[in-house]
Amino acid sequence: MSIQPNQFVMKTSNTDPNIGHLLQLKLHWAKNLPKADVIGTIDPYATISVPLKPHGNLKFTTPCFDNNPNPVWNFPVFCDEMDISRNVTIEIWDKDSFSKNDRVCTVEIPLNMLSTPIVKQEYTLTCLEKFKPLNSSMPSTICVSMGIALSFQSLVGRLKQIRSDVIVNQMKKTLYIPLFDRNVKSGYFNTYLKVSLLKQIKVSIVDCNEDNSTYQNIGHFEVSGELQYVPQSNMFQPLSVSAKPTKSTKIKVKKYTYPKHEMNFEIYNSYTLKKSIKVYKNLSFVTLILGNSKVVEKKLMNEITQLHGWTGTLGYEQAKKTLKNVICDDHSKSVYMIEKNYFVKNDWDSDNCDQKVGLLEPYRAEGLYIEILHEKKNHYTWDFLNVPKQLSNVYYGLTAEVSDLPYPVYHSDLKIKLFQRSNPSQFHLLDICPLL
Numbered sequence: 001m002s003i004q005p006n007q008f009v010m011k012t013s014n015t016d017p018n019i020g021h022l023l024q025l026k027l028h029w030a031k032n033l034p035k036a037d038v039i040g041t042i043d044p045y046a047t048i049s050v051p052l053k054p055h056g057n058l059k060f061t062t063p064c065f066d067n068n069p070n071p072v073w074n075f076p077v078f079c080d081e082m083d084i085s086r087n088v089t090i091e092i093w094d095k096d097s098f099s100k101n102d103r104v105c106t107v108e109i110p111l112n113m114l115s116t117p118i119v120k121q122e123y124t125l126t127c128l129e130k131f132k133p134l135n136s137s138m139p140s141t142i143c144v145s146m147g148i149a150l151s152f153q154s155l156v157g158r159l160k161q162i163r164s165d166v167i168v169n170q171m172k173k174t175l176y177i178p179l180f181d182r183n184v185k186s187g188y189f190n191t192y193l194k195v196s197l198l199k200q201i202k203v204s205i206v207d208c209n210e211d212n213s214t215y216q217n218i219g220h221f222e223v224s225g226e227l228q229y230v231p232q233s234n235m236f237q238p239l240s241v242s243a244k245p246t247k248s249t250k251i252k253v254k255k256y257t258y259p260k261h262e263m264n265f266e267i268y269n270s271y272t273l274k275k276s277i278k279v280y281k282n283l284s285f286v287t288l289i290l291g292n293s294k295v296v297e298k299k300l301m302n303e304i305t306q307l308h309g310w311t312g313t314l315g316y317e318q319a320k321k322t323l324k325n326v327i328c329d330d331h332s333k334s335v336y337m338i339e340k341n342y343f344v345k346n347d348w349d350s351d352n353c354d355q356k357v358g359l360l361e362p363y364r365a366e367g368l369y370i371e372i373l374h375e376k377k378n379h380y381t382w383d384f385l386n387v388p389k390q391l392s393n394v395y396y397g398l399t400a401e402v403s404d405l406p407y408p409v410y411h412s413d414l415k416i417k418l419f420q421r422s423n424p425s426q427f428h429l430l431d432i433c434p435l436l
Contacts, residue, residue: 147280
């Protein structure tokens with residue numbers, strides 16, 4: 001693959017006032033607000049005014065809490081195409097039932113200082129006119145997290161200067177970036193990185209190649225860690241595994257018998273990172289893995305369960321006594337039927353059925369993938385474990401699960417496939433889509 005690390009990287013200043021930006025903000029709480037009512041303390045709500053380009057403001061209003069000088073809002077704000085040369089204004093108001101609401105406190109937060117996001121930072125409020133903090137020995141404060149990033153329009157404009165092959169859906173704020181370099185004719189033909197930039201970033205691999213019975217492209221993402229605020233240094237830094245390991249990476253896999261039409265694409269398979277990412281986060285911790293894979297085993301689930309002695313309908317206690325080569329978990333009422341490369345899990349502890357298969361070690365390291373599909377569902381979820389889990393005397397590092405199947409569930413309706421990946425390619429997300 002010709003896309004090499006840092007080939008497309010272009011460093012930009014997030015605080016350039018001449019381009020559009022978006023803002024992601026959360027107003028967490030306020031403390032020690034002034035007494036504003038004759039009876040009780042204060043019935044507070046907050047307004048957040050965000051400056052827009054080229055002019056004007058967009059105002060957001062939190063819920064109101066009765067008689068609470070220490071409200072906890074955790075109120076999210078998202079705004080596109082804002083003007084970072086001006087300030088965000090946050091005002092605290094007291095709601096009155098029989099008179100005009102009172103503006104009690106205010107603070108202005110400059111946006112041009114946000115080259116690095118802030119996380120749960122306290123700001124001192126300026127109390128207006130007759131109002132004073134409830135506890136006169138302490139100030140009135142609010143707690144805010146926020147960060148900025150290039151707006152979608154600014155991102156598209158700059159990205160097209162670097163990559164002319166990017167396809168844009170303006171209405172849905174989505175980019176499609178080919179994973180095939182036409183200049184040197186290498187990579188993965190008809191396969192794209194899909195990036196949706198709404199209130200969060202969603203990333204997917206979309207495969208527009210029709211499956212055949214033997215081969216298909218298989219892709220997934222690896223998440224090594226995220227950026228965490230370090231108060232002592234007033235900076236962000238990548239987390240080490242020892243500090244805060246990412247336990248697993250979940251991928252939602254969708255497979256279409258008939259192609260899904262999206263823009264001018266016909267999509268047959270998609271692989272989506274289930275966890276959304278805040279728009280202001282550095283995405284250097286996300287890696288894309290893609291490779292051509294061959295089907296090495298394909299079975300209906302009932303073929304496997306019958307080999308373990310399953311006949312008819314079995315309850316958990318009966319399955320424990322009847323089935324061969326299984327591991328039983330009395331706590332979760334689950335039975336794991338052990339095959340050479342994987343297990344098949346059955347459980348009896350929920351109102352609906354979740355069917356799971358798990359790839360045993362060391363087969364994941366050898367490039368195997370596993371899939372489970374129900375004939376009436378076109379999707380399942382992969383869970384890539386950073387540290388393999390122990391199940392009695394075996395370990396597993398990857399599971400595939402199809403969830404929320406209504407009873408009765410027939411094993412003959414579930415199909416299990418095992419794939420062998422060959423010559424995988426690895427990309428850092430920022431190498432494919434810089435400026436995110």
